[in-house]
Amino acid sequence: MDLNCCNKKQLNKKTSSSSSITIDEEEEPSCYNSSFCCFFCAIREPNPRLRRSALATFFHEMPHRDDQSHVLVMSALWSIAMNHPVDPELPMAGALRCMSLLVTKALADPAWLLGHQNIYIPYYAAHVLGSYTIRLPALAGLAVEAGAVAPLVGLLRGSMTWVEQRVAVRAIGHLASYDTTFPAALRHADELVPLAMRVASTCLDTVYNQFVGVPPDEREQYHRDLLTRGLGGAEMENRKAEEWASQLQCWCLYLLSCFAVRDKTSHDLICRDVGFLKDLCRMWGGLVNGDSPAGVGLMRILCRSEVGREAIAGCREVVTSLCDLSRSSDDWQYMGIDCLLYLIEDLNTRRKVMEAAAPCLVDLAELRSLGARRKLGDRITKALLLHFDHEVKVGGEAERAIKSMWDLKVERKKREEVMPKEEVIERQALAAIKKQKGNERFWSGDVEEAMVRYTEALELCPLKRRKERLVLYSNRAQCYLLLREPDAAISDATRALALARPVNGHGKSLWRRSQAYDMKGxxxxxxxDCIMFVNGWFHGKEYDERRRRAKVPYHAARMINKQMSKAGLFASLATSKKIKTKPGNYDGDDDGAGDEREEEIGIGSGSSMSGLGLPTILEEPWSRRAKKGLDG
Incomplete structure (x- = not known):
């Protein structure tokens, strides 16, 4: 091999910027006795034919040699695969087969992991396999031909640690997402499906108990190095551990979703475990994994099959969680709505879920669109009123909710369509007077009377006057909030947000619903809702002055800090101090001046705190291609 050898300065410069792992610098590397130097000499060879030949020779020999510099080669391969996942040169030269053999070697010979810095190699190898299979089916097929599936399954079993499980399930998920390579994963379905379910349910406990909850000086050193690349202290390690724990859970759910989409028999395996379904509705990905639909993505797929609908409809806790998601400002709100619609459109599950789902969906019946979904409110109305005239009445909250929607969307709409224009104008004027009286009663302290006036105004206000009705619902939500009726406040705030343009774009309603949810724990x-409220504070058209000051309202900052400590992935595992407040003292209940343009009661002024400090994903985003394939 006629290759130019790297000198020591170039070698050290190349490795120090990309890895915290070090090698002995006293020995001068040689192209003929150091695999590390051969790899980098080969990768820099300008002649394509010689470069391919040298790389092929290197990848063929690497798994059969024991060299202290292997870990540096793996770190470099990791960086190349992350930055150039569609470049076929290294995979075609044998890199994927080399990675598969290295993982197999680690699983078969644990003693080998104790030599040099080989403990890092399985992680890097599985990560390289996952990075090269994330975009191109051809490279995924090459990984299957290289025998990657079996060793990856071995890592997912927990043969090493949760760190290796994360990259293993990521790679298997990529292989399972293509028509051409899914059969290779399907051959392991009897093991992979239960295994992914178990890891998804237990991984947060595992990461907390084995890393986050352990004093920094007692943590696995190679875990610390991989998490932060040698930068940052314990706080950065904890943030990255939370991020990785979320990714491990979400990739397990993604793998299950691939099976659920492509193999209907897997629905039986997943739905057989009621405990997993209950766990599933609590898997939301956290703030660090916003691109993943997490638990609701899988539930939505299950709701497309009869087996899945029966299982979900039979679990009240899961249905309740779908209702809560549907009346939220979460990015995956539409998925919660879709799940509920699947359940009530199926006559076999309709009666089981109507009591919980109907009141929730009625609040959303005036949605015009949600993202790319047009006329969503019409679909909700049609589904709820299915067989309304002759189905057996079950009584309770569901029947009352559907009856109110019939009166609003059918009877009242008919009346207003034939109503003379003069009468419409008169009713609109009367509604404005009622609203003004409601505002006066509210500011004088008579909240109950104000609520009555707002209700009368809603009965008069024409359905086409969406903005006026939005304000009335939002103001009535504030009344319910002060009367300590959070369920009614949530209902009215949701109706206001459904009328907003864009949907969920009315700041005061978001803040009021956030407080109501806080009351309910x-x-x-x-x-x-609070995060969405803050986003509107800075980006809404009417908030130029506030945006220039660039300060998060104090009451909103307090609410975010409070809820982040409760909603975090490790919240139920960590022991934290609880801030006690006086009875009835909720963040931001002391409202300031009203908005004169809408004559709406206020939400508070507040000041201070310039940032939220929310963690963000620093590695790779969720695969948009994969998400598109499963959500459609």
Missing amino acids: MAKESLM
Whole structure:
């Protein structure tokens, strides 16, 4: 091999910037006795034919040699695969087969992991396999031909640690997402499906008990190095551990979703475990994994099959969680709505879920669109009123909710369509007077009377006057909030947000619903609404002055800090101090001046705190291609 050898300065410069792992610098590397130097000499060879030949020779020999510099080669391969996942040169030269053999070697010979810095190699090898299979089916097929599936399954079993499980399930998920390579994963379905379910349910406990909850000086050193690349202290390690724990859970759910989409028999395996379904509705990915639909993505797929609908409809806790998601500002709100619609459109599951689902969906019946979904409110109305005239009445909250929607969306709509224009104008004027009287009663302290006036105004206000009705619902939600009726406040705030343009774009309604969810102890939903409220504070058209000051309202900052401590992935595992407040003292209940343009009662002024400090994903985003394939 006629290759130019790296000198020591170039070698050290190349490795120090990409890895915290070090090698002995006293020995001068040689192209003929150091695999590390041969790899980098080969990768820099300008002649394509010679480069391919040298790389092929290197990858063929690497698994059969024991060299202290292997870990540096793996770190470099990791960086190359992350930055150039569609470049076929290294995979075609044998890199994927080399990675598969290295993982197999680690699983078969644990003693080998104790030599040099080989403990890092399985992680890097599985990560390289996952990075090269994330975009191109051809490279995924090459990984299957290289025998990657079996060793990856071995890592997912927990043969090493949760760190290796994360990259193993990531790679298997990529292989399971293509038509051409899914059969290779399907051959392991009897093991992979239960295994992914178990890891998804237990991984947060595992990461907390084995890393986050352990004093820094007692943590696995190679875990610390991989998490932060040698930068940052314990706080950065904890943030990255939370991020990785979320990714491990979400990739397990993604793998299950691949099976659920492509193999209907897997629905039986998943739905047989009621405990897993209950765990599933609590898997939301956290704030660090916003691109993943997490638990609701899998539930939505299950709701497309009869087996899945029967299992979900039979678990009240899961149905309740779908209702809560549907009345939230979460990015995956539409998935919660879809799940509920699947359940009530199926006559076999309709009666089981109507009591919980109907009141929730009625609040959303005036949605015009949600993202790319057009006329969503019409679909909700049609589904709820299915067989309304002759189905057996079950009584309770569901029947009352559907009856109110019939009166609003059918009877009242018909009346207003034939109503003379003069009468419409008169009713609109009367509604404005009622609203003004309601505002006066509210500011004088008579909240109950104000609520009555707002209700009368809603009965008069024409359905086409969406903005005026939005304000009335939002103001009435504030009345319910002060009367300590959070369920009614959530219902009215949701109706206001359904009328908003864009949907969920009315700041005061978001803040009021956030407080109502806080009263009910629903930290995640409260947090989502509060974050959306703060986003509107800085980016809404009417908030130029506030945006220039660039300060988060104090009451909103307090609410976010409070709910983040409760809604975090490790919240139920960590021991934290609870801040006690006086009875009835909720963040931001002391409202300031009203908005004169809408004559709406206020939400508070507040000041201070310039940032939220929310963690963000620093590695790779969730695969948009994969998400598109499963959500459609």
